[in-house]
Amino acid sequence: MKTWIAILASSTALFAASCKKGDDAGNAKMTEGKGAAKAEPTTGPVSLSASGSTFQKAFQEVAMDSFMKSHPDIKLTYGGGGSGKGRQDLADMVVDFAGSDSKFKDEDKAKIKGGDILYFPVVLGAVTVSYNVDGADKLNLSPDTLAKIFQGDITKWNDPAIVADNKDAKLPADAIVVAHRADGSGTTDIFTKYLDAASGGAWKLKSGSTVDWPKNTQAGQGNGGVAQIVSSTKGAIGYVDLSDAKAAKLHYANIKNKNGKFIEPTSESTSAAGEGIDVKDDLTFSAVDAKGDAAYPIAGQSWIIVYAKQADPKKGAALKQYLTYLLGDAQKDLPGLDFAPLPKSLQDKAVAQLAKIQ
């Protein structure tokens, strides 16, 4: 539902942008008058605004809350609106940093107004395959079966392909009802990227924040909307992020990972996925279909994107402090929110990159 608000918000953002310019000018004058001689630019109140990924919004809210308690001079706000909106707002320099579940697309890079950007991974999260089937409290699914279910090739719960991975379960002959997102979504992007990568060519619908689902499927708004369809429809299966799946008390499947193990989505197994991925120099990566015995394969990630050159040194310093907190102490809050902390290796790389913010 947040995307609807985004339409409104993007128009108000224009307003905010014009107002903010005046504000910044005022702030700049204040620092000149007061502390031109002082070396540390962090004195005096400073406010940072951000928008973007709804995936990491719950984390941002908790982290900002406790950060602002210990740093009363720094005011932080994170408006959701979706990763696309976050990247757009950052490119237009309407916000100070953006949350995004995916990189800037190549064709959009020319529109980034503020110079070089840096990606800081801050959180990993699992996307569950939740289902509503009588007699199957536990379910094992392998990627090619999953692909065939979601594109409508497998239509019954007692299909031999499903039974082969679940010898002990009593699967009924019920029809499978596929539930997916109605709104463009990073969760859809993660899930379809996973199927594309892991199903060995079985997946034909490609990947993206929206894909052309089979026509007899059901669509819901947001993770909550898909969870609602799954919980209220016999025979339903859908992809839902871990915290919403838990909140709706759904059953979710163990998914066969690259090493052939069936893994339950948990905070630990998602962090384990972070260990088994190839991270590029700019700290971008895809956490799906990771290597490692303990890795849950349908894992997503979310970044904070910032400009390397900060025009306002006060803001830059505040941003660095907040990112340090996000990559450090705040990681401990993640399991409680049903997210997964970054593995140590990735955390170190991200902290090292902080030096590039100027």
Next chain:
Amino acid sequence: MTGKPDLRGKGQLADKAFGGLAVGAAALVLLILALIAVTMTNRARPVLGHMGLDFFTSSTWSEHDNIFGALPFIWGTVYTAVIAVTLAVPVSLGVALFITQIAPVWLKRPLVYLIDLLAVVPSVVFGLWGVLMLAPHLNRSFLTAGIILAIMIVPIITSLAREVIETTAQADKEAAYALGATRWEMIMAAVIPHSKGGLVGAVMLGLGRAMGETIAAALVIGSSAQIALSPFKSGDSMPAVIANQWGEASDLQKSALIGLAVTLFVMTIVVNLIANRIVQRSMQKSRGA
């Protein structure tokens, strides 16, 4: 003359000021409308350049392949609106006739209030009700969207129909009764012929409202880009697609969504213009009679 203040000069000034204000307000509305049309069309240009006229005729909508065809959504918009009107017209007409011709006087006011009350319920409430109550039985489909939209346009059609019907001359009705007509025959012979134009206009306004409804449609229509005749299949409508996909849309996709908005804008304006025209003409006719 001496005791009374001379109001004439001041009055002229006030007249001029008020005239200017009124013209300004009217012009402002037109200007805003024109600006919306210009900026939207401008921002829709990339997709029209990319897709050409295929934008209106292709039935493929793929973010991944950068192919954006609006036809399934145009179909969904028109189809759900037609379902809505088909369901709403008998109800609205029945209610309007009941209120004006049959209901005892003490019941009229409360009934009118009740129907008008339907119009102030936020559309998202209807949408959520549809998700929770209708979707489990009818799936999220053209029909579910049509039913929800029908409920939303009943008050519009009813109140317009009621006003039109009430202008039927008492003499016409009494003449019908005098000829031995039953109430049904009177309605068919005197009320309906008199109000026909106005009723068609009322229905068209309802149609325009149904085509533009966003949130309720987005919640219950099923979000599937397909052209299907079966009302039980899921589909998608232009406003619903815009609402659902905007947040995560890439640049060209955004342009395509704005292209949908322009298409919808033009379609609703045309429907409303035709409706207004019909209503006005029938008003003139009934005044002349």
